Amino acid sequence: KNSYRIASVPGDGIGTEVVSATIQVVEKLAKTLGTFKIDFEHIPWGTEYYKQTGRYVSEDYLDTLRKYDAVLFGAVGSPDVPDHISLWGLLLAIRGPLQLYANVRPVRTFPGTKCPLNTATDGIDWMLVRENSEGEYAGQGGRSHVGQQWEVATEVAVFTRVGVERIMRFAFETARSRPRKLLTVVTKSNSMRNGMVLWDEVAATVANDFPDVKWDKMLVDAMTVRMVAKPGSIDTIVGTNLHMDILSDLAAALAGSIGVAPSSNLDPTRKNPSLFEPVHGSAFDITGKGVANPVATFWSAAEMLIWIGEKDAASKLMGCVERVCAAGILTPDLGGTSDTQGVVDAVCLEVEKLG
Ligand code: NAD
Ligand code: IPM
Numbered sequence: 073k074n075s076y077r078i079a080s081v082p083g084d085g086i087g088t089e090v091v092s093a094t095i096q097v098v099e100k101l102a103k104t105l106g107t108f109k110i111d112f113e114h115i116p117w118g119t120e121y122y123k124q125t126g127r128y129v130s131e132d133y134l135d136t137l138r139k140y141d142a143v144l145f146g147a148v149g150s151p152d153v154p155d156h157i158s159l160w161g162l163l164l165a166i167r168g169p170l171q172l173y174a175n176v177r178p179v180r181t182f183p184g185t186k187c188p189l190n191t192a193t194d195g196i197d198w199m200l201v202r203e204n205s206e207g208e209y210a211g212q213g214g215r216s217h218v219g220q221q222w223e224v225a226t227e228v229a230v231f232t233r234v235g236v237e238r239i240m241r242f243a244f245e246t247a248r249s250r251p252r253k254l255l256t257v258v259t260k261s262n263s264m265r266n267g268m269v270l271w272d273e274v275a276a277t278v279a280n281d282f283p284d285v286k287w288d289k290m291l292v293d294a295m296t297v298r299m300v301a302k303p304g305s306i307d308t309i310v311g312t313n314l315h316m317d318i319l320s321d322l323a324a325a326l327a328g329s330i331g332v333a334p335s336s337n338l339d340p341t342r343k344n345p346s347l348f349e350p351v352h353g354s355a356f357d358i359t360g361k362g363v364a365n366p367v368a369t370f371w372s373a374a375e376m377l378i379w380i381g382e383k384d385a386a387s388k389l390m391g392c393v394e395r396v397c398a399a400g401i402l403t404p405d406l407g408g409t410s411d412t413q414g415v416v417d418a419v420c421l422e423v424e425k426l427g
């Protein structure tokens with residue numbers, strides 16, 4: 073197969089800017105290489121849609137998404153809607169129900185980015201694997217006696233053996249596929265004595281099937297210290313939904329900017345289409361200014377191309393993006409003076425040279 077249909081869900085804020093930037097670049101790539109065809113179909117879900125319809129997505133949204141080979145997502149979140157409404161209305165309404173259980177977040181010092189750590193003389197090259205379907209994001213819990221002084225609110229983390237085991241296997245396989253074959257399993261099994269202990273047990277069991285992977289365990293608080301103090305000791309990391317949400321923003325900042333950090337929300341069984349998106353959000357502070365860094369979304373689209381079977385096109389795209397960044401054509405988050413469209417145009421010029 074070499075013809076693909078992609079659902080484009082730009083969402084809110086700079087999500088629309090970086091997705092439109094990415095579609096320009098990927099369409100140019102497909103046209104120039106001529107080796108595959110790709111159609112992006114626009115889906116207007118987001119806060120505007122919510123204001124008009126009372127919902128963030130259409131009623132049959134999961135079936136709508138299932139018609140596509142993959143989803144390219146921007147961001148969701150708006151200053152005038154509470155974040156828990158917008159996020160559970162759109163993004164979290166997709167990740168869990170489509171069982172996109174593996175959220176993969178590569179972090180690498182990138183041409184043009186500066187790692188702020190003097191402990192990272194060789195730069196950073198990590199692979200973060202985030203459990204993406206349960207844990208602290210199970211949506212369980214509730215409030216009673218709302219507003220009363222004796223109000224109680226619970227936020228229940230749910231861990232299933234099936235859920236932990238499948239992400240653990242995925243992480244060991246990911247670690248095995250990388251040259252250093254190192255995996256760190258992050259938990260908090262000193263204070264959290266149920267789910268986190270299950271994680272430790274499952275890790276030890278799954279490890280038996282991967283004798284070639286060198287693995288260790290870290291408590292999440294200590295892991296933040298290790299990321300800063302000994303970045304070179306880390307390769308692949310796996311952890312819970314919330315822990316890896318936090319560690320992936322830290323990792324992105326350590327690699328230079330959240331503006332270059334990509335993510336893949338994968339259904340490794342391939343029953344459902346996977347979703348690709350930058351790690352960052354809708355960035356209210358720069359929305360509409362045309363200066364959002366599109367590189368995180370370019371890279372996410374490259375990961376999407378690999379997933380759907382266009383590995384060669386993906387590496388060509390990343391080559392073009394890296395050459396543009398190395399040439400200093402950078403947005404302000406990386407200390408540059410280019411705007412989003414300037415980066416798009418420069419990447420398109422590089423892509424043309426492939427033809
Ligand atoms: P954010 O990632 O939107 O922004 C954090 C900071 O990073 C801001 O200063 C922003 O300008 C900067 N930044 C982010 N992306 C950038 C880019 N591509 N180029 C240059 N600078 C960039 O995080 P936030 O401020 O915590 O959240 C804003 C909204 O986005 C909230 O509603 C939040 O819930 C939502 N959010 C959505 C997603 C998502 O859809 N995947 C992810 C994170 C946050
Ligand atoms: C991310 C985001 C989301 C998350 C939010 C916006 C729900 O921060 O993708 O990292 O916590 O997963």
Ligand code: MN
Binds near residue numbers: 317318321351
């Ligand atoms: Mn996050």
